[in-house]
Amino acid sequence: MSQLSNRKAQLEAFDKLLTIMEELREQCPWDRKQTLESLRHLTIEETFELSDAILDNDLQEIKKELGDILLHIVFYAKIGAEKESFDIGNVITSLNEKLIRRHPHIYGDTEAKDEDAVKANWEKIKLKEKGNKSVLGGVPRSLPALIKAMRIQEKARGVGFDWEEKEQVWEKVEEEMQEFKTEFNAASTQEINKEKATAEFGDLLFSLINYARFIDINPEEALERTNLKFIKRFQYLEQAAKQDGKSITDMTLAEMDVYWNKAKEGE
Known part of the structure; x- marks a missing residue:
């Protein structure tokens, strides 16, 4: 049975992550210092990094970013357990119950x-x-x-x-x-x-x-694709002009359009 379909291996990997989280929380000065509030902006950043990886269709990067987000989920749950409010088991159980409750056409x-x-x-x-x-x-x-x-x-x-x-x-x-x-x-x-x-x-x-x-x-995806397309074309304009010994700050719009059109042709 492959690693991807081996439930036992998956559970063992998750158990090891929980153990590592406990060790880091106890022994690492940075991890000990973190709070729900201090992790919040980092979680948002990780989510955007996952979004970038999805837009790039980079499966290995997606795997990495999913790991980072999973770490944050486990981290929040560890802090919740320390506050005697909830732990990772409560989080998962609550999710399971919600999924069953919200899929009455299945359950x-x-x-x-x-x-x-x-x-x-x-x-x-x-x-x-x-x-x-x-x-x-x-x-x-x-x-x-x-x-x-x-x-x-x-x-x-x-x-x-x-x-x-x-x-x-x-x-x-x-x-x-x-x-x-x-x-x-x-x-x-x-x-x-x-x-x-x-x-x-x-x-x-x-x-x-x-x-x-x-x-x-x-x-949102459509606009982001256009953003990335514009960035790519504009950076081509900058680089091509520089190679020709020109500075875009000194160029007319018509001169820049020549490079812009070349960028479009090269796509």
């Missing part, structure tokens, strides 16, 4: 014929569990705005508040685009109402994110 007598039905059941059960007064109460306040928009829309869809056809969503995009154009006319020299223009631009972005969701595009 109960509820039917779910497709992904949308599963999501709808999940949101209804979650709403009941947490006692939120709003379906949107479970959306973290500190989420980046683009991701928050996605989660808001997904949760609203989970209880049936959504468009029926993607054509309707695109009509909304065009409507918001026209409203923004009216508020911020690029051809006009008249001073704009920045507050109203900002509001209309937000509506436009929200509608675009909604449309992306309808055609199964993750807008």
Whole structure:
């Protein structure tokens, strides 16, 4: 039996990790000093590093970053045990119970014929569990705005508040685009109402994110791919100009466009 499918080996590896965590907490000055609060920003950083590895489709790096996040989970649980609040066993048991509870189509007598039905059941059960007064109460306040928009829309869809056809969503995009154009006319020299223009631009972005969701595009991933593409092209521009003895700070936009187009051709 391979290492990947050997449950005994997996449990032994996890047991060793728990032992190492105990030893580090007792013997390492840095590990002894850590708190839930001090680990928080490090966990966020590790999560972004995992995201980078996934975008790069680097499986070995994904494995490494998953290990780093698992370490943080075990670390938090160790601190929780020291506070006599919870330990890793409580964390896992709670997770197991939640997964069973939120999959009644697997562990109960509820039917779910497709992904949308599963999501709808999940949101209804979650709403009941947490006692939120709003379906949107479970959306973290500190989420980046683009991701928050996605989660808001997904949760609203989970209880049936959504468009029926993607054509309707695109009509909304065009409507918001026209409203923004009216508020911020690029051809006009008249001073704009920045507050109203900002509001209309937000509506436009929200509608675009909604449309992306309808055609199964993750807008966060799409934007990040464009960010990376821009970085790659701009760095080519910098390097190629330098090789030709030029500085981009002294170049015209037309001169820079020559290198930019070469970067695009090389992709």
